[in-house]
Amino acid sequence: MQTGFTVDTAGPGLYEITPRIARWLSGQGGDGVLTLFVRHTSCSLLVQENADSDVQADLRAFFDRLVPPADDARMHYLRHRAEGPDDMPAHIKAAMMPVSLSIPVDAGRMCLGTWQGVYVVEHRAAPHTRRIAAHLARG
Amino acid sequence: MQTGFTVDTAGPGLYEITPRIARWLSGQGGDGVLTLFVRHTSCSLLVQENADSDVQADLRAFFDRLVPPADDARMHYLRHRAEGPDDMPAHIKAAMMPVSLSIPVDAGRMCLGTWQGVYVVEHRAAPHTRRIAAHLARG
């Protein structure tokens, strides 16, 4: 009832993992709670709208304006700069969005609403392989 | 050990659900963990102060300034506009506040601090019926 997923990212944005998780859960069956936990400090997990991809572009645009790159004058006070201008903003975004999600499971299916998808949110510019720990607690 | 709650909202703000959840839990008894998950992408769950209602007004005022409506000039870059000026800001707020909460339960009672209440945060202007999935894992 414990597994892992990896997601290869290619720059900032939302990467949907709903179908892969749903497939694993349907093989397990039963009721319970799914825990997802992302093992990194510069990306996030998010439940968001799965219908209009403009929502994903707008989310990214908002957070990029709220947390500009470290070489933007507004971020002059940042000290952690050794890993590039996108690194400290990534840690900040990771403090504002979930590192873990808990989703009730009913007969092998997540209790998602109609418009909800599960995403990894990549905050870094370079490609990364992101690891997610998943646990299904039955009962 | 799995149930659902619905909350009818009438515009932006915090709607307390602590008593309803407490009532359900006390009927179950025992120790465990409560998982709450809101099945929407334009509202949130939140644990916040239950004493001074000014806290709720201030929270709303802060987030409305941080994420203005889509017809505000500062949000000119938003693309997702078809569902009204409050919709994309609602998705952004929903990315900043929890979609799920996990609360330890001791002898049928949530381990809340003295000043903590559990709330649905409505981000949309129009009335909505919001559905929350709840799961109690015993042990």
Place this chain on the structure above:
Amino acid sequence: MQTGFTVDTAGPGLYEITPRIARWLSGQGGDGVLTLFVRHTSCSLLVQENADSDVQADLRAFFDRLVPPADDARMHYLRHRAEGPDDMPAHIKAAMMPVSLSIPVDAGRMCLGTWQGVYVVEHRAAPHTRRIAAHLARG
């Protein structure tokens, strides 16, 4: 499988609790899910980088600029002022960072990534004793 931790804080910042939690878990052994829940509305839990302490300073600097003290002119609209200029900003920050964390446990160890630590984030200026409820669900 249920316990509590207290953390004495001395002003704003991140207080690492990873070793204390790890010690408790290793005494329990087995697989499962760890739930952490902080019983206050003016501090948070956070999983963040444990390598460069500049990350912690930068996180604090960013959120202090995003949510200035109540006596800053930009926060003129706040009503909840009776508990000092750092109190309402603390509630706002507590709405943006987690109150609960769910972390899969494998053979008595949290599935943390290499660079992840678990922290209490104190948002208040005065010293506080913060209580965290912890629950380990086996299986």
